[in-house]
Amino acid sequence: MNNARRNRSFLTDEDGSAATTAGFVIAGGLTFILLAVVLFTDVPIIGPNEGEMAPNLEGQIHTLGAESWTNFELYDEVDGTWDAESNPEAKWFLIQFMDTDCPHCWNEAGPMSDIESNFGDRLTMISVAVSLNIPSHDSDREEVVAFQEKASLMGCNSGNSDCSTRSGEPHDWAYFDDLDVTIMDTWGVQGTPFIVIIKPDGEVAWNQGQNQGQEIMEALVEMLPVVEAA
Amino acid sequence: MILSTTVVLVISGLTILFGALSRTEALRPLFSTLGLGSLVDEPISRRMIAGALGGILGGILSAVWVWVIQRQEIIGSTSLCIPGSGCVAALSQGSSNNLPFTGLEFGLFFILLFSILGWIALTLHLDPKASNALRLLSWGRILSGAGTAVAVWMTIIHLAFVDDSPAICPVCLVLLVANIVTFAQFHLLYTSHSNGSWNDK
Structure with missing residues (x-):
């Protein structure tokens, strides 16, 4: 046993x-x-703060005059090997989070056109269109396109304005669909309008929240590498 | 193809091939060359356990490579695939290369899975007479079967659902083969051991 x-x-x-x-x-x-x-x-730290790698934007965009929305991924546009000295003319990214029903975004439409006319050849601009979960904010793709193209549609600016009456020109850059605010949450953006400037290699160079009071044009002049005339 | 990736493909391919052919008589002499001389005269089952370890090693190696490429693709570029190749097309979309519900990257999932399978095979290799051998083999068969299903699903995603599909990713295909070979080994071992003793041939 x-x-x-x-x-x-x-x-x-x-x-x-x-x-x-x-x-x-x-x-x-x-x-x-x-x-x-x-x-x-x-793998760098990914986040919206300066010095971090910008989070990806993966979804669909609408470009001026296009009949449909197309797939887009920010990281496809990023050049991880970019070097400012050898390639100063590479395009930087300006990402604007906006809501077609937000009065401040309504007012910023004109200044955004100014940025495009002054820096359009140095920047890839993207407006991330969100629909904030607050009363009278109920954007949809039709309204986003009307806002972008400055086309006639009643409903912008909290439903109080015709989209064609906003300031500035039709926006000749991509509008990214984030109406369900998933990207906005990933980026940790608290409100609109909100702008982030990103280097060609994807590193966040300027975050509006970290530079309260500084004008965007002023920041761009300071940051963009000088390109010598040919 | 990038040199380091080619080397990984060759090494993992050879170890998986060793695993797949370990039960054949032709490969019997190879065991002594590999420093496993004690297995030369052992029954087929014992050599198959060592072969399964080989297949698992190849699987881990290719899974590590897939995971490294996936991690590099987080920032949009990898140094381990030729730009524009099927490897990039298949693995660059993070949202498509995760396990449903868990978000676990395929590469990391297979590293963890092959580690468990490796523990099972190594336990049986070190102690073939273990009283719980049949239970271990059963678990090995279930887990490798699940791994094969996930690998098939991953391949379907690459062939049909990613942008620029069909995307042929060589490392992922090696990973699929590693899963199939490992599953086949565990299945055959389980069948031969189902009466409680190893194949004596």
Whole structure:
């Protein structure tokens, strides 16, 4: 009886020993693999703050005059190898979060046209159209397109204005559909309008929230590399 | 193709091939070359366990590569695929290369899965007479079957659902083969051990 118990115990211990040894080997190997991957794939911190890699914009955009919305991904446009000295003329990104029903965004439509006319050849501008979850804000794609193209549609500016009466020119840059505000949440944007300027390599260079009071044009003049005339 | 990726493909391909052919008589002498001389005269099942470990090693290697490429693609570019290749098209869309509901990247999922399978195979290799061998083999078969299903799903996504589909990603295909080979090994081992003893041939 005692022998049988001892034998069973021996068997159990033996099984445990092999399993434990295998466990140590696999755990050691797995730890090494995970550490190596994490250490050797240099993924920057992703976030909307200056110095961080801008979060991706993945969804659909509408360009001026287009009949349909097309797929877009910000990271497809980013050049991770960009260097300001060797390629100063590369286009930076200006991302504006806006809501067609937000009065401040309504007023900013004109200044945005000014930025485009002054810096259009140095910037890829993208307006991320959101629909804030507050009363009288109920944008849809039709309203976004009307706002962008300055076309006649009653409903902009909290439903009080015809979209064609906003200031500025028709906006000849992409409008990104974030009406469900998922991208806005990812970026941690608290309100509209909100502007972020991004370097060609995707690094956030200027965040409106971190530069209260500074004009966007002034920031662009300060930051954009000087391009020598040919 | 990028050199390091080619090297990984060759190494993982060879280890998986070793796993797939481990039960054949022709490969018996190779075990002594690999420092596993004690297995040369062992039954087929013992060599298949070592072969399964080989297939699992190949699977882990290709899974690590897939995960590294996925991590690099977070910022829109990878140094491990030729720009514009199927490898980039298949793995660049983070939203398509995750496990449903969990968000776990395919590469990381397969690393974890093959680690568990590796633990099972190594336990059986170290102690083939373990009293719970059949249960371990059963779990190995279930997990590798699940892994194969996920790998097939990943391949379908690459062939049909990503932008620029069909996208052929060589490392992902090697990963699929590793899953199939591992599943086949565990299935055959389970079948041969179902009477409680290893195949004596």
